Amino acid sequence: MSESFSLEAVVRPNILALKPYRCARDDYSSGILLDANENSLGSAVTGDYVSVAQAQALNRYPDPLHVQVKDRLVKLRNLPGPDHVFLGVGSDEVIDLLVRIFCVPGKDKILITPPTYGMYGVTAQINDVGVVKVPLTVTEPMFQLNTAQILETTRQDPTIKMIFVCSPGNPTGTLIDPDAIRHLLQSLDAFRGIVVVDEAYIDFVASDRGESVASWVTQYPNLVVLQTMSKSFGLAGIRLGLGIAQPAIIQLMNNTKAPYNVGTPTAAIALAALTDEGIAKMQSSAVQLRAQRDLLLKELPKITGVGELVGTHDANFVLCRILAKDGSGEPSSERAHAVYERMAQQCGLVVRFRGNEPGCAGCLRITVGTPEENQKLLLLLAQTLEQL
Ligand SMILES: Cc1ncc(COP(=O)(O)O)c(C=O)c1O
Numbered sequence: 537m538s539e540s541f542s543l544e545a546v547v548r549p550n551i552l553a554l555k556p557y558r559c560a561r562d563d564y565s566s567g568i569l570l571d572a573n574e575n576s577l578g579s580a581v582t583g584d585y586v587s588v589a590q591a592q593a594l595n596r597y598p599d600p601l602h603v604q605v606k607d608r609l610v611k612l613r614n615l616p617g618p619d620h621v622f623l624g625v626g627s628d629e630v631i632d633l634l635v636r637i638f639c640v641p642g643k644d645k646i647l648i649t650p651p652t653y654g655m656y657g658v659t660a661q662i663n664d665v666g667v668v669k670v671p672l673t674v675t676e677p678m679f680q681l682n683t684a685q686i687l688e689t690t691r692q693d694p695t696i697k698m699i700f701v702c703s704p705g706n707p708t709g710t711l712i713d714p715d716a717i718r719h720l721l722q723s724l725d726a727f728r729g730i731v732v733v734d735e736a737y738i739d740f741v742a743s744d745r746g747e748s749v750a751s752w753v754t755q756y757p758n759l760v761v762l763q764t765m766s767k768s769f770g771l772a773g774i775r776l777g778l779g780i781a782q783p784a785i786i787q788l789m790n791n792t793k794a795p796y797n798v799g800t801p802t803a804a805i806a807l808a809a810l811t812d813e814g815i816a817k818m819q820s821s822a823v824q825l826r827a828q829r830d831l832l833l834k835e836l837p838k839i840t841g842v843g844e845l846v847g848t849h850d851a852n853f854v855l856c857r858i859l860a861k862d863g864s865g866e867p868s869s870e871r872a873h874a875v876y877e878r879m880a881q882q883c884g885l886v887v888r889f890r891g892n893e894p895g896c897a898g899c900l901r902i903t904v905g906t907p908e909e910n911q912k913l914l915l916l917l918a919q920t921l922e923q924l
Pocket of ligand 1: 625705
């Protein structure tokens with residue numbers, strides 16, 4: 537690295553100067569707590585949840601930082617310590633915080649690489665932050681970063697503060713070449729901002745295909761890795777996402793978040809899922825879903841009207857093209873949309889239409905279900921394609 541990265545130069549000046557709010561539980565969390573205007577008599581919960589509410593002291597505000605949860609994540613992800621982890625209300629909250637920390641509304645921009653996860657662009661728009669798009673490659677190797685174009689774009693426009701990389705991608709299901717990510721991180725002559733690597737689906741990646749870049753945060757002060765409990769841990773309902781970065785960035789995120797963003801029940805359930813047994817269960821479900829994914833990859837092409845299975849299928853979904861009825865072999869977004877609608881409305885089976893995304897003509901994104909759900913999907917898709 538000939539140039540050096542300066543966090544101070546990238547952070548919004550108002551965030552850098554922020555004197556963070558100090559909440560009551562930052563100071564004391566035990567004793568006779570008459571400091572946070574909680575209800576000393578307990579919660580209004582009745583019925584089955586009374587014991588849960590009492591055991592978890594739900595009349596009290598949660599721990600603001602949940603260090604115990606972070607300790608377990610540190611062990612799982614091989615990180616130096618809890619000061620490298622931020623916990624948010626899903627990774628969606630982490631995305632929003634990052635945009636707010638680094639991008640001045642009405643002035644700065646983020647760079648995204650379509651087809652990609654929709655919330656990067658939506659979050660930017662909500663925050664009045666511009667969005668620059670450099671699409672992923674749509675010829676072999678499919679759905680990889682066009683690093684030359686990304687870096688040329690950032691070189692030309694220093695108001696681009698962040699690059700969002702999704703790996704494995706949504707909806708592409710494709711793991712991004714780690715060398716390309718490293719290239720972005722190291723090209724400080726062309727980009728001095730933050731590279732965000734969203735690894736929501738990382739636990740579904742087979743070990744011979746690649747692995748997380750989370751441990752790279754020790755080398756790169758300009759890297760933030762996002763992960764989530766929503767996918768491989770099967771805990772989308774608790775809303776817990778992670779930002780992994782060097783302590784200076786984690787500190788900025790803690791300064792900027794709402795005081796008690798992650799609730800006590802969420803943390804308690806996350807702790808239970810992060811025991812050795814919980815992690816073994818997560819890993820076993822990832823193995824089973826991968827096997828079911830491989831079955832879908834084998835069976836889908838046998839259905840008349842199903843075309844190419846696009847990308848490298850590294851996540852818990854597959855992206856498949858629906859072909860035109862005329863036998864031309866061309867993908868048809870119109871037919872894919874009709875299939876999607878018919879299956880949802882008449883069969884109660886819902887997949888996602890993605891035919892309007894770059895490189896995704898005619899594409900449906902299908903989440904891997906249970907073995908029974910997958911059989912049903914194969915049957916209903918075949919029947920629907922016969923009709924439409
Ligand atoms: C790539 C990607 N990132 C982040 C998220 C949001 O995850 P969370 O539930 O942690 O907010 C999703 C959800 O579908 C996703 O696909």
